Amino acid sequence: MAIVLKNRTSAKETEVLRLLHSRMALPENQSRRFSNLTKGWEGEKRFEQFLEAMHSDVYVLHDICLEQNHSVFQMDTLLISEKVVWLIEIKNYEGEYVYDSGAFRILATNQEILNPLYQLNRSVSLLRSLLTKMKMPIPVKGYLVFVNEEFTLFQAPVDMPIILPSQLKRFLNRLSQTPSSLNKQHSQLADHLLNMHLPNSPYERGPDYQYEQLQKGIVCLKCSRFMSRKNIRTIMCKTCGFEEALDVSIIRNVNELKLLFPKMKVTTPLVLDWCTIVDSKKTIRRVLAQNFVFTGDNKHRHYGDERTATECDPLLPVSRF
Ligand SMILES: [Zn+2]
Known part of the structure; x- marks a missing residue:
C-alpha cells in the first residue's frame, strides 16, 4: 500500500x-x-x-x-x-x-x-x-x-x-x-x-504584502465579498445572503490574521481594526478571551492559540457578558 x-x-x-x-x-x-x-x-x-x-x-x-x-x-x-x-x-x-x-x-x-x-x-x-x-x-x-x-x-x-x-x-x-x-x-x-527538502524555496514564496495595504473588513466565506452587520449578533453578506454569528466570524478573522501575519501580536485593538464592522471593543475582548489562550496583563494582553473545547479559564467569568 x-x-x-x-x-x-x-x-x-x-x-x-x-x-x-x-x-x-x-x-x-x-x-x-x-x-x-x-x-x-x-x-x-x-x-x-x-x-x-x-x-x-x-x-x-x-x-x-x-x-x-x-x-x-x-x-x-x-x-x-x-x-x-x-x-x-x-x-x-x-x-x-x-x-x-x-x-x-x-x-x-x-x-x-x-x-x-x-x-x-x-x-x-x-x-x-x-x-x-x-x-x-x-x-x-x-x-x-x-x-x-x-x-x-x-x-x-x-x-x-x-x-x-x-x-x-x-x-x-x-x-x-x-x-x-x-x-x-x-x-x-x-x-x-x-x-x-528546501522548505522556503522560491517556488513556495507567496506574494509580498503588508498589513497596511490590505482592505479591512470581514470577507464572506461563500463568495469572498465584504460582509455587513445584520443585527447585534449576526453579520450577513448582501451579495450572496450568507449569514454568520458574530462570534464565529470574529474567531474566523482572528485565525485569518494569524495565518496572514504569523508574527503579529493579536490584540483587541488589532482585531477591532481588522474586522471594521464590529465596533464594540467589549465584544471583541470577550470573544478573544473566551476562545484564545492569552498572555500578558490586562492592559497588554495578546492572544495565541485557539482554545480547545476542554480548555477553560476558571478565572474568567463567562456569564459576565
Ligand atoms: Zn457572500
Missing part, C-alpha cells in the same frame, strides 16, 4: 492567496497562480486519493524541492517503488492545446506556452544525478499528468511521457498493479530526500 511521507503544502498557500485575493490587488503572476491552484485543486485531490488507495508498496512524497549542482528543482509528486522512482508533474491546464514540432500552443490563439516537458526533463535529469551522487542506482521515470477533465491536447505524440485525462485511470491502474515491495534502502532514500 502507499505510504504518504510528505503532503502537499498548497492547501495553506491556496488559503493565503484566497484571503489576499479579496483584500488586495494580487500581482499578475500570483493572481494566475491563485486561479491555477483553485481550479486544479479538485483534479489534484482526486489524483492524490487514488495514489493513497494504491495496492502496491510505494512511498509518496508531494511537493519536494531539492538542490543539485546549484540548481533548485521542484517536483509535484515522487513515488518511490521497489525498482523505479516515478517523478510525476501534475498540470491543471484547461482548454484545447496543440502539440506542434516540440511546442505547446493554445489552439484558439496559436500562442506558444512554456513547454512543461522541459521542466519535467530538467527535474528528471537533476534527480538522476542526485541519486547517482547518493549511490542509489535506481532508475527515474518522469510523467507529465494532466488532471483537468476539460483539457485536450491535439497531436500528442504517443511516445511522449504525457498522460491525458482520458488515460489517467489506466495509468494509475498500471502503477497500482506493478509489483513492488520496499526495504530499508528505500526508506533511507525517502528519508534522505525529505531531509534535503
Whole structure:
C-alpha cells in the first residue's frame, strides 16, 4: 500500500492567496497562480486519493524541492517503488492545446506556452544525478499528468511521457498493479530526500504584502465579498445572503490574521481594526478571551492559540457578558 511521507503544502498557500485575493490587488503572476491552484485543486485531490488507495508498496512524497549542482528543482509528486522512482508533474491546464514540432500552443490563439516537458526533463535529469551522487542506482521515470477533465491536447505524440485525462485511470491502474515491495534502502532514500527538502524555496514564496495595504473588513466565506452587520449578533453578506454569528466570524478573522501575519501580536485593538464592522471593543475582548489562550496583563494582553473545547479559564467569568 502507499505510504504518504510528505503532503502537499498548497492547501495553506491556496488559503493565503484566497484571503489576499479579496483584500488586495494580487500581482499578475500570483493572481494566475491563485486561479491555477483553485481550479486544479479538485483534479489534484482526486489524483492524490487514488495514489493513497494504491495496492502496491510505494512511498509518496508531494511537493519536494531539492538542490543539485546549484540548481533548485521542484517536483509535484515522487513515488518511490521497489525498482523505479516515478517523478510525476501534475498540470491543471484547461482548454484545447496543440502539440506542434516540440511546442505547446493554445489552439484558439496559436500562442506558444512554456513547454512543461522541459521542466519535467530538467527535474528528471537533476534527480538522476542526485541519486547517482547518493549511490542509489535506481532508475527515474518522469510523467507529465494532466488532471483537468476539460483539457485536450491535439497531436500528442504517443511516445511522449504525457498522460491525458482520458488515460489517467489506466495509468494509475498500471502503477497500482506493478509489483513492488520496499526495504530499508528505500526508506533511507525517502528519508534522505525529505531531509534535503528546501522548505522556503522560491517556488513556495507567496506574494509580498503588508498589513497596511490590505482592505479591512470581514470577507464572506461563500463568495469572498465584504460582509455587513445584520443585527447585534449576526453579520450577513448582501451579495450572496450568507449569514454568520458574530462570534464565529470574529474567531474566523482572528485565525485569518494569524495565518496572514504569523508574527503579529493579536490584540483587541488589532482585531477591532481588522474586522471594521464590529465596533464594540467589549465584544471583541470577550470573544478573544473566551476562545484564545492569552498572555500578558490586562492592559497588554495578546492572544495565541485557539482554545480547545476542554480548555477553560476558571478565572474568567463567562456569564459576565
Ligand atoms: Zn457572500
